[in-house]
C-alpha cells in the first residue's frame with residue numbers, strides 16, 4: 001500500500017490509477033477478462049459523481065417497455081444491484097462471473113479510467129456513458145460516504161483536513177480525479193457516437209433534456225407518443241433523489257459494511273461549502289483547473 005483513502009483503506013497505484021485494496025483484484029480481473037458485446041452499455045464515473053442516479057436513469061430508459069412504473073425493480077432494489085460494478089462486485093469474487101447468459105442489452109458500471117478499459121470495450125461498438133461531478137462536491141461526498149463504513153482493523157480519517165493533502169495530489173479511490181474525467185472527456189470528443197459525457201450539475205438543472213439526450217445516445221429515443229404520455233417525467237420522478245432515497249433508507253444490502261442509505265445524502269450542487277473552507281476550495285480548484293487547462297472542460301461549483 002502506498003497511501004490511505006478517507007475511509008482508511010489502503011490504496012495501490014497501478015498504471016496511473018489509485019485503486020482501493022478491496023477493488024484492485026476485481027479491477028485487474030475485469031481489465032483482463034471482460035469481453036464486450038456490441039450492444040453493451042457501460043456507465044462510467046468517479047465514485048460519488050452521480051453513479052447511482054445514472055444507473056437508475058439508464059435502467060429505466062432501457063427497460064421502459066418491459067416494466068411499468070408500478071412494477072419496476074427499482075421500487076425494491078438499489079440501482080447497484082440492477083446495474084452491477086465490474087470492479088467491486090462482478091469481478092471481485094473467487095470465480096469469474098458468467099455474464100454470457102445475460103440478455104442484451106447488458107448494462108454494467110465501472111470506475112476504471114478510459115485508458116485502462118479492456119480492449120474489447122474500446123474496440124467494440126458498445127456504448128459508454130460517463131457522468132462527472134464538480135471536484136469539490138465529489139470530494140466532500142466521498143468524505144461523508146467514507147465515514148459510513150465500518151470495517152475491521154480500518155480506522156477512517158476523522159476530519160476532512162486529514163486527507164486533503166492527498167486529494168490535492170490526486171490520491172483517492174480511482175483517482176486522480178482529473179485523469180478520470182479527462183480520459184472520458186477526450187474520448188467523447190473523438191468518438192461522440194461511442195462516449196456520452198454527462199455532468200451531474202446539468203442533470204440537476206434539466207433532467208428532461210438530459211434524459212432525451214441519454215435515450216437518443218443509446219439508440220432508444222422517446223417517441224412523440226411517449227413524450228405526450230409523460231414517460232420522460234415518470235422516469236425523472238422515479239429516479240429522483242427524494243424518491244430513491246425514500247425507497248432505500250431502511251435497506252441494507254449492496255455493501256455489507258455500509259447501509260444502502262450511504263449512497264443518498266444531500267444531492268446538492270455547491271453543498272461543499274459546508275465542509276471546505278474557501279482557501280481549501282480555492283487550492284483544489286486551482287490544481288484541477290491547471291490539469292484541465294486547454295481541454296475545454298469546466299465545472300459549475302455552485303447553484
Ligand code: A3P
Nearest residue numbers: 048049050051052053141240241264265266267
Ligand atoms: P452527496 O453526498 O453530495 O449527497 P454515487 O452515486 O456516484 O455514489 O454518488 C453519490 C452522490 O449522488 C451523493 O451526493 C448522493 O446524495 C447523490 N445522489 C444519489 N442519488 C441521487 C439522485 N437520484 N439524484 C441526484 N443525486 C443523487
